[in-house]
Amino acid sequence: MNEQSRWLSPVEQHAWRSVMRMYERLEGRLSRGLQSESCLSGSDYAVLVNLTEAPGGRMRHVDLARCLEWEKSRMSHQASRMAKRGLVARQGCPEGGRGAFVVITPEGREMIAKAAPRHVDEVRRLFIEPLTPDELQTFARVADRVVERLEKEQC
Amino acid sequence: MNEQSRWLSPVEQHAWRSVMRMYERLEGRLSRGLQSESCLSGSDYAVLVNLTEAPGGRMRHVDLARCLEWEKSRMSHQASRMAKRGLVARQGCPEGGRGAFVVITPEGREMIAKAAPRHVDEVRRLFIEPLTPDELQTFARVADRVVERLEKEQC
Numbered sequence: 001m002n003e004q005s006r007w008l009s010p011v012e013q014h015a016w017r018s019v020m021r022m023y024e025r026l027e028g029r030l031s032r033g034l035q036s037e038s039c040l041s042g043s044d045y046a047v048l049v050n051l052t053e054a055p056g057g058r059m060r061h062v063d064l065a066r067c068l069e070w071e072k073s074r075m076s077h078q079a080s081r082m083a084k085r086g087l088v089a090r091q092g093c094p095e096g097g098r099g100a101f102v103v104i105t106p107e108g109r110e111m112i113a114k115a116a117p118r119h120v121d122e123v124r125r126l127f128i129e130p131l132t133p134d135e136l137q138t139f140a141r142v143a144d145r146v147v148e149r150l151e152k153e154q155c
Numbered sequence: 156m157n158e159q160s161r162w163l164s165p166v167e168q169h170a171w172r173s174v175m176r177m178y179e180r181l182e183g184r185l186s187r188g189l190q191s192e193s194c195l196s197g198s199d200y201a202v203l204v205n206l207t208e209a210p211g212g213r214m215r216h217v218d219l220a221r222c223l224e225w226e227k228s229r230m231s232h233q234a235s236r237m238a239k240r241g242l243v244a245r246q247g248c249p250e251g252g253r254g255a256f257v258v259i260t261p262e263g264r265e266m267i268a269k270a271a272p273r274h275v276d277e278v279r280r281l282f283i284e285p286l287t288p289d290e291l292q293t294f295a296r297v298a299d300r301v302v303e304r305l306e307k308e309q310c
Contacts, residue, residue: 007275012283015295019282022298023178024224025305069179120162126308127174128167130300138293140170143177145285150180153281 026126033122038115043078044087045119048112051088051104058091058103087111181281188277193270198233199242200274203267206243206259213246213258242266 008016031042040048050067051057059067065075079102082088087108091101104112131139163171186197195203205222206212214222220230234257237243242263246256259267286294 008279008283011288011295012279012291015286015291015298016278016282018295018298018302019178021224022301023174025302029305069176069183123171124163124167126305127171127301128163130304131297133166135293135297136167136170138290139297140166140173142286142290142294143170143173146177146282147173147180149285150184150281
């Protein structure tokens with residue numbers, strides 16, 4: 001490969017930087033909104049959303065980590081912090097060998113029920129509404145393709 | 156607003172989650188690549204790229220922070236850490252009142268020159284190549300529109 005062929009064209013570089021900037025800005029804004037309105041971090045919110053969608057509000061530790069695409073240690077620290085604040089509880093697994101569970105508490109349900117409408121309103125206003133339906137579908141399709149390629153490479 | 160109208164439709168939710176997942180995966184992969192090949196974090200890389208693009212390899216602290224969209228304190232910690240490792244140097248401003256400069260060192264230039272080709276190859280392989288030229292343009296246009304809306308709201 002010669003030296004020149006390595007670099008991105010102006011159009012490619014613009015696309016790459018724009019997409020990264022969009023994410024960082026959105027993520028920053030949404031996190032600040034959650035924190036100031038609900039005292040939840042983005043990570044707290046993600047854990048609570050996943051648990052409310054699971055039967056009985058509980059998931060195995062490893063499955064939750066997989067859903068969130070987090071390392072085991074990050075999942076473990078996050079669950080400990082949330083358990084201390086009463087948002088989730090940890091349950092052992094009586095059958096053994098299949099790992100502990102994380103379960104949402106009534107306090108956790110109350111917190112997410114309070115936080116979600118405003119958070120979803122923000123997502124809608126900042127990300128959904130500025131896009132046409134076609135653009136939204138293109139975004140989803142392309143993002144899935146990129147993730148698929150990443151996953152294929154990891155196998 | 157009634158309760159139902161708050162939630163995202165399945166198509167909207169899919170688009171939102173896909174885009175967030177794409178970013179997190181890409182960001183994770185690229186950071187790990189930089190770290191293992193070059194001992195640079197994503198933040199180190201971003202600082203060095205901005206400085207190499209500036210005349211004389213130097214920028215005012217405040218301008219660099221603005222380019223990177225970082226808080227002043229984050230910029231300050233990052234510059235200190237990089238100065239300790241010899242990647243950048245900090246220079247006072249003799250005229251006074253216009254803030255200190257951050258300048259890339261020869262060691263910093265060497266590091267970025269080594270890291271960039273592989274990093275750009277990864278960006279190309281993982282993000283540019285899976286997209287058609289039309290999709291790439293849609294991505295850039297839409298991302299710019301979302302950022303514009305975020306900025307308008309902040310004013």
